[in-house]
Amino acid sequence: MNIHLLQHLFSPPDDPSLINYGTYSPPLVALSILVAIFSSWMALQVVGLAHASTSRGRALRIVMLGSGSLALGCGVWAMHFIGMLAFNLCxxxxxxxxxxxxxxxxxxxASCVAxxxxxxxxxxxxxxxxxxxxxxAGIGAMHYTGxxxxxxxxxxRYDPRMFALSIVVAVVLATLALWIRFGLRNLRGRLHRHVLGLISASVMGCAIxxxxxxxxxxxxxxxxxxxGAVPEQRGIYLALAITLITVAITIFIMSANGLLRYRELFRQKSESESWMRALLTTTIDGVITIDRAGTIHEFNVSAERIFGWTRGQIVGRDIRLLMADQERAEREGLLKYLGGDAATLTTKGREVLGVRKDGAIVPIRLAVGHATLAERDLFVLFITDITERRAIMQALRDSELQLRSLIGNIPGISFRSSMEFDAPPLFISDGIERLTGHPASDFTGAGRTRKLSSLIMPEDRAGVAAEIGRSIAALAPYKVEYRIVHADGGTRWVWENGAVTRDEDRPExxxxxxxILDIxxxxxxxxxxRKAKEIAEQAAAARASFVANMSHEIRTPLNAILGFTKVLLDTDLDASQRHQLGTVHKAGRSLLRLLNGVLDTAKLDKGAVELENEDYNLAELIDELASTFGGNARNKGLRIDVDYDAALPAWLHGDQLRMRQVIGNLVDxxxxxxxxxxxxxxxxxxxGCLCIEVxxxxxxxxxxxxQAIFDQFTQADASMTRRFGGTGLGTTISRQLVTLMGGRIWAESTPGQGAIFHVRLPLEAARDPHTRHAGDALQGPAPPPPRTAAGTPPAAYDAALVRAKAGQLLPALKRGELNDAALAALAAGIGGAGAPAALTRQLADIENALNEFDLPLAHATLEAMLESLAEENP
Incomplete structure (x- = not known):
């Protein structure tokens, strides 16, 4: 139903001749426009009154805007109705x-929004x-509702296109009417505000x-x-009536707003007077109001405090009563301005002397303001008691003398100089005479004859100038040591510390x-x-050399002792003899490890250890160490877990021996x-780093x-050596080796829960030799085949024979029945040309351990190797 009605409302008639066109009455059209302009002008006036109201008059502001909206709304509606009456359809x-x-x-x-x-x-x-x-939209709704x-x-009915155009025109003209008041702000300096208001009202009225x-x-x-239809004749009278009513309502609203604004202004004036009176009453400065004749009209509380007169006693009397030097006042002070042209009066304060009621002289600062009233000129005197300020200035002068005395007696020199290196100082303390033998007057003042820079030794002058220049460029403090020539011809070492100082007002x-201190x-x-340090370092080097030589000399006979005790242990002995020889052998091994540690530490302290970098397989090295120490761990009921990150390259470039020593010490x-x-x-x-964690x-x-755990001969507790054994050199050697390899080592621990040792080294990956180009083999001859402990070339490697021998020897090894003959047979039978690289390295480790008489290490490595071989599938 509604859609059908809208279609009917906006559909043209079937017969165009049925459309009737009316005419407009020009007087009524003009009257409608004038009503719109008048209502807009009145609304703008109300807006001006509301805008001038203070923040305290927020309620008044809302009332003014509401009443203005009522006036404008009635005016817009009246314009619309008069415009309707101006349209004649006969x-x-x-x-x-x-x-x-x-x-x-x-x-x-719409008026409220506007x-x-x-x-x-x-x-x-x-x-x-x-x-x-x-x-x-509001004015359009008002129009079409009307x-x-x-x-x-x-x-x-309505033409759809013209209907839509009317809405667009309404929005555009409404936007223009709202903008026009702000758009004319740039013309405020050239046009009177009433002209601007009339222009704004005209644009708004024409837009409406x-x-x-x-x-x-x-x-x-x-x-x-x-x-017989005739035009209606009552429109003119009805339009005039609406106009008069609208004007009356608008004037009434304007008058009411004017009265409200007057009340607000009166309230503001009363508040301003109260504020001014409170200001004059409570201000610290004295305020005195006089006329051109010098008669006092106002005298505030602070003036009473300064001069000792009460307001009732002084008002009406002459200002000369408060002046200590009337002649100077008449010649160049206040009285001169009172008797002359007030336009020449300066408001700049000046210091003068006043007289109290008791005759005492009081120093004051006087500033004068001039106010021209309708009937007379008034002068406002602002008076500040500067007695306390003068006392402060005197105290500052005394403090300056005290500071100067203090600077003159400190053990050193204070100075202030300009940016130029060779320029004389702006200030220098008297202590310069004690340092250089020349008085301060030689460096500062009109009679100066020397420059501080001229006393610097020629060899040090360029360095000092460069250091000061860098400080100025970087805006940073500087410290420099140099030599100066004393007046007696001697040399003095001095230490200078300075900093640039900026101006408070400019960044320059x-x-x-x-x-400057004498050092x-x-x-x-x-x-x-420094000499004592050199002597101590020489003594330390001699001690390290002695320890290294003695350790080497002691280890030579000790190896013989270990060898012969091992030979005796392999012979037929009774239980007592075997026990005693075993004790000797075990003590000898402990002493050998101690000597090896001392020797390594001495070499590292002397810097005699050099890294031999080569490509090596870190994954196999860690696996070998886990196998090597696996026997010791299993003997204590422990388990060794290896976690090798798959993203970490297996082959690295570095010193394999030192890496094995570091990890081995930490795992041990x-x-x-x-x-x-x-x-x-x-x-x-x-x-980019290799991280090892134990x-x-x-x-x-x-x-x-x-931190002390990495010091020599240090363990976690003094009782650890007695309980667990060891010398405390393992971590020390590990730290020295890690530092030599360009890394660092540290430990974390929770007592009773374990410890974590971290090693962080530069990671330098290497290529797998098995995947290198075949042409690489032309770079040199193939390495020689591995040899047995006896030094003869082994036979070809036989995997089946190796597995069989491993199965035979493993039980004997676990029972402790493996002797030197069995080890020799093992080396001859398990190795061979074409043996796996890992097996060859394990045999080399066993051979090295045997050479060092470290049988526990040799047995542990051998056991792990045999277990691995025995478990291989045919």
Missing amino acids: TVVDYDPGTTLLSVLPSLG LAIISRSQLTTAPLLTGGLLVG MAAMRLDLAL AGMHYTGMAAARFVGRLPA IVWIDGV TERHQMEQEL NAIKFTEAGTVTLRARGDD RDTGIGIAPERL
Whole structure:
């Protein structure tokens, strides 16, 4: 039903001849525009009153804007209705009262939005466009609601295009009307504000009228006029009545707003007077008001305090009563201005002397202000008691003398110099005479004859100048030591510390402040300490050389002792003899390990250890170490876990022997100090570095001994040596080797829960030799085949024979029945040409352990190797 009605409302008639076109009465059209302009002007005046109201008058501001919206809304509605009356269709037109009154509401809403936006101090694009849309929609709704109130013999329809155009025009003109007040701000300096207001009101009024008559152009009156229809004659009178009523309402609203504004101004004036009186009463400065004759009219509380007069005693009397030097005042002071042209009065304060009631002289600072009233000139005197300030200035002068005395007695020199190196100092303390033998007057003042830079030794001058230049360029402090020539011809060492100083008002460097201390005695002491250090280092080097030589000499006969005890242990002995020889052999091995550790430490201290870098397989090395120490771990009921990161290259470039020594020491310590649980060896890559981590579940290390654990002959506790054995050199050697390889080592621990040793080394990956180009073989001859312990070339490697021998020897090894003959047979039968590389390296490790008489290590490596061989499938 509604859709059918809308289609009918916007559909053209079938017969175009049925469309009736009316005419406009020019006087009424002009009257409608004038009403719109008048209402807009009144609304702008109300906005001005509301905008001038203070923040305390927020309620008043809302009332003013609301009343202005009522006036503008009535004016817009009156303009619309007068415009409707100006349209003549040669037939009688009536209006439905309810719908006509209803059309007032959109007009009021649009007016409220318009005044709310216009009253802003700033207007941005988003509020302007939103307000224009709302105002245009409101006025359009008012117009078409008013059109719907028409009652006539013709049918009312609308042209869709003109209807849409009227809405667009309404929004655009509404936006223009809202913007015009802000757009004319740039003309405030050239046009009077009333002219600007009239222009703004004219644009708004024309915009409102334009929206109405564009909407009227969209209307189509369809039907046939009855015969004898005549134009209606009552429109002019009704229009005049509406105009008068609108003007009356608008003037009433304007008058009411004017009264409200007057009340607010009166309140502000009363508050301003109260504020001014409170200010004059409570201000620290004295305020005295006089006329041109010098008669006192006002005298505030602070003036009473300064001069000792009360207001009642002094008001009406002459200002000369308070002046200590009237002649000077008449010649160049206040009285001169009172008797002359007030325009020459200066408001700049000056210091003068005043007289108290008791005759005492009081120093004051006087500033004068001039106010021209309708009947007379008044002068306001602002008086500040500067007695305390003068006392402060005197105290500052005394403090300056004290500071100068203090600077003159400190053990050193204070100075201030300009940016130029060779320029004389701006200030230098008297201590310069004690340091150089020349008085301070030789360096500063009009009679200066020397420069501080001229006393610097020629060899040091360029370095000092460069250091100061870098400090100035970097805006940073500097410290420099140099030599100067004393007046007696001797040399003094001095230490200078200075910094650039900026101006508080400008970012420019204005000077350098600093101190100079005599460090001649300290320099002599440093030279003596340096000599003592060199002597101590020579003694340490001699000690290290002695320890290394003695360790080597002791190890030679000790190897013979270990060898012969091993030979005796392989013979037929009774239980007592075997036990005694075993004790000797075990003690000899412990002493050998101690000597090896001492020797390695001595070599590292002397820097005699050089790295032999080559390509090696880290994964196999870690696997071999886990197998080597696996026997010791299993004997204690421990498990060794290996965690090798798959992303870490297997082949690396470095010193394989030192890497084996570092990891072996850490794993050996972890097994030694762990009674139950697991030892974990982890390897991974991190940001271009190799990270080795050895974690155990042992006794742990106290936090206060974590750093000392890497010192020589140091363990986690003094009782550890007695309980677990060892010398404490393993971690020391590991730290020295890691440092030599360009890495670092540290430990973390929780007592009772275990320890973690971290090693971080530079990661240098190498290519797998099995995947290198075949042409690489041309670079040199193939390595010689491995040899047995006897030195003869082994036979070809036989995997089946190796497995059989491993199965035969493994039980004997576990029972401790494997002797030297069995080891020789093993070397001859298991090795061979074409043997796997891992097996060859394990045999080499066993041979090295035997050569060092480290049988436990040899047996552990051998056991792991045999177990691996025996478990291989045919």
